[in-house]
Amino acid sequence: MIVVIPLLAVLAIVFGPMLYVRWTMARHGSDRPDFPGTGGELARHLLDEAGLQHVPVERVAAGDHYDPVAPAVRLGEDHFDGRSITAVAVAAHEVGHAVQHRDGMAMFGLRMRLVRILIATERTAYVILLLAPVLAFFTRSPPLMFAQLALFVAVMALSVIVHLVTLPVEFDASYRRALPALAAGYLAGPDVGRARSVLRAAAFTYVASALMSLLNIARIARVFR
Known part of the structure; x- marks a missing residue:
C-alpha cells in the first residue's frame, strides 16, 4: 500500500x-452548424487580417501546429474541416503562433533555437544510450558508461527546458492572441468561456510533454542505478 499510493500519485x-x-x-468538439466557417476557413481569415497572406493553411492527418520554417499553419482533418468550438479555438491558437513569428517575439525565437539544438542532439543521445552497454562491456570502464548516461540525461533535461520555455509562448498564443480574436465577433456568450477551456487545454499539452520527459529521465536513471 505504501508503494501503491506514490505510484498512483506519479501516474496522476x-x-x-x-x-x-x-x-x-x-467535450467541445461537437459540430456547430451555426458557425460561419470551419477551423481552416477561420485560420485563413485571421492570417489575412494579420497581413500573413503568404502563410498557407494546410490539412494534415494529425498534429495541429505552426511550422515557422515553411512557414505554414497545419491543422488536423477534424479541426481543418470542423465547425466546432475546439476546431476554431485550435485554428486561432495556431494562427497566434504565426503572429508571434511575424512580431519577432523573443520567447518564440528562443524556443525555435532550442528546438533546433534538441533535434540535433536527441538522435545522438539515443545512439549513445544504445552503445553505452556495449562500450562498457568491452572497455570494462564504469566511468565511461556513467559519462554516456549523464550526457543522455542532460539531453533529456534539455527537452524539459524546451517544454518549459514553450509554456509562456503557448499561453501568449492562447490568451493574448487567439481568445481576443475569437471574442471580437466570432464567438459570443458562453462560447467564449468554452473556447478559453480549449485554449487552456492546448497549452497544457506541453505540461504533459514536460512531465513525460521527466518520467523518462527517472526511468533511465533507475535502469542504470
Whole structure:
C-alpha cells in the first residue's frame, strides 16, 4: 500500500494533463452548424487580417501546429474541416503562433533555437544510450558508461527546458492572441468561456510533454542505478 499510493500519485501527475486535454477537446468538439466557417476557413481569415497572406493553411492527418520554417499553419482533418468550438479555438491558437513569428517575439525565437539544438542532439543521445552497454562491456570502464548516461540525461533535461520555455509562448498564443480574436465577433456568450477551456487545454499539452520527459529521465536513471 505504501508503494501503491506514490505510484498512483506519479501516474496522476504525469497522465492527468493528457487526459484533461483529450476530455476538454472532445467535450467541445461537437459540430456547430451555426458557425460561419470551419477551423481552416477561420485560420485563413485571421492570417489575412494579420497581413500573413503568404502563410498557407494546410490539412494534415494529425498534429495541429505552426511550422515557422515553411512557414505554414497545419491543422488536423477534424479541426481543418470542423465547425466546432475546439476546431476554431485550435485554428486561432495556431494562427497566434504565426503572429508571434511575424512580431519577432523573443520567447518564440528562443524556443525555435532550442528546438533546433534538441533535434540535433536527441538522435545522438539515443545512439549513445544504445552503445553505452556495449562500450562498457568491452572497455570494462564504469566511468565511461556513467559519462554516456549523464550526457543522455542532460539531453533529456534539455527537452524539459524546451517544454518549459514553450509554456509562456503557448499561453501568449492562447490568451493574448487567439481568445481576443475569437471574442471580437466570432464567438459570443458562453462560447467564449468554452473556447478559453480549449485554449487552456492546448497549452497544457506541453505540461504533459514536460512531465513525460521527466518520467523518462527517472526511468533511465533507475535502469542504470
